[in-house]
C-alpha cells in the first residue's frame with residue numbers, strides 16, 4: 001500500500017512540466033498564470049491520492065479552468081423567469097455585448113474626435129435614450145434605479161420632505177427598503193394615506209414649503225386588491241410641487257403584452273416632472289438608472305456633486321445605446337417566444353434524451369416586474385435530484401423545482417446553446433444525480 005502510494009507520487013508530473021503543456025500555456029495567456037497554476041496543483045493532488053490518472057493531470061487542470069478570467073460563469077437560465085435577479089436580471093443582446101467589447105478599449109467616451117476637445121460623457125447613449133422617449137425634456141443615466149432615487153432625493157429634497165403614499169413604501173428585494181434608501185439622503189418622508197387607500201386630499205394636506213417633491217412608486221413586485229385607492233400622476237401635477245415617478249421596470253413606451261406595467265412616455269405625458277427606471281429590467285439592457293424629465297430638473301441632478309459618484313461606466317453607456325438602437329433584446333424575445341415554436345424546440349431536445357419528459361409550464365417576468373403575468377410555456381421535466389449536478393456541471397444549468405420535479409424551461413436559453421444543454425443533461429443523468 002505504502003509502496004503503491006510512493007509509485008503513484010513518482011508518476012505525478014512536476015508542476016513546471018505540466019505548465020509547459022501548450023494548452024495550459026494558452027490558458028495562462030488568457031486567464032493569467034496564477035489560476036492555471038492553482039488548477040494544476042489541484043489536479044496533481046488528485047493524482048497523488050489516486051483519484052486521477054497521473055497522465056491526465058494537464059487535461060484535468062484544463063477542464064477545471066473557467067472560460068474567462070472574469071470570475072462570473074455563464075449560466076443557462078432554464079428557470080422560466082425572464083429577469084432572474086440571482087442570475088443578473090437581463091441578458092444583454094449580442095449587439096450590446098459587441099458594444100461592451102469595443103468600449104473596453106480606449107474610447108471617445110468624453111472626446112469629440114472631430115474637434116479633438118472634450119465632449120459630454122456618453123452623449124450618444126444619452127441622445128439615444130432621449131430619442132427613444134421624445135416626451136422627456138432631457139435624460140440622465142446613473143448606476144441603477146436605487147442610485148437614481150438617491151440622486152433625486154439628495155438634489156431635490158435633502159433637509160426637506162418627500163411626500164409619498166404609505167401604500168408605496170416598498171421593499172425592493174434582499175432587505176432593501178425604499179424608505180430607508182430615501183431617508184439615508186437626509187430627506188424626511190412625509191407618509192400620506194394608508195396601506196390600501198390614498199386620496200388626492202391626503203397629498204394636498206401634506207404639501208407645504210417643506211416639500212421637496214411628491215414621489216409615486218410603482219409597486220412592481222406585488223399587487224394590492226380589494227378596497228383600494230391610489231392617485232394617478234396626472235392628478236398630482238396640480239399641487240405645485242415636482243412629481244417624481246419611480247416606474248421600476250424601464251418600459252419606455254406602452255407594451256400591450258404588459259398592460260399593468262407603467263412606461264416612461266405615458267408617465268411623462270401624464271405630467272410627471274421626472275421618471276426613474278432601471279435599465280436591466282424590461283428594457284433588457286445593462287444595470288443602469290434612467291432619469292427622464294424636465295430639462296431644468298435633469299440639469300440640477302447632473303450638476304449635483306453626488307452625480308459624479310453615481311456616474312456609469314463606459315461599458316454601461318455602450319451597452320445601453322446598443323440596447324436602445326440595436327436589434328430586439330433577449331428579454332423582449334423571451335417574453336414573446338412563440339408557444340408552438342417553444343414546444344417544438346423543447347420536444348426536439350427531449351427526443352435526444354432518455355428519461356426526460358415534456359410538460360406544460362408557466363414562465364414569469366421576474367426581476368420585480370409584472371408580478372401577476374403568467375406566460376404559458378413548455379419545459380423538460382426530470383427528477384429533482386439532478387438539480388445540483390446540473391448546476392455544478394461544465395455548463396451550469398439552473399432550472400426550477402416544482403413538486404419533486406426539476407423543470408427546465410428553454411424560453412430564456414439561447415437556442416444555439418441547445419447542444420450544450422443536451423450534453424449537460426446527459427452528463428447529469430449519467431452521474432445519477434447527487
Ligand SMILES: *Cc1c(COP(=O)(O)O)cnc(C)c1O
Nearest residue numbers: 144145146218220247248278368
Ligand atoms: C427595481 C426597482 C427599484 C430599484 O432599481 P435597481 O435598478 O434595482 O436599483 C426601485 N424602484 C422600483 C419600483 C423597482 O421596481
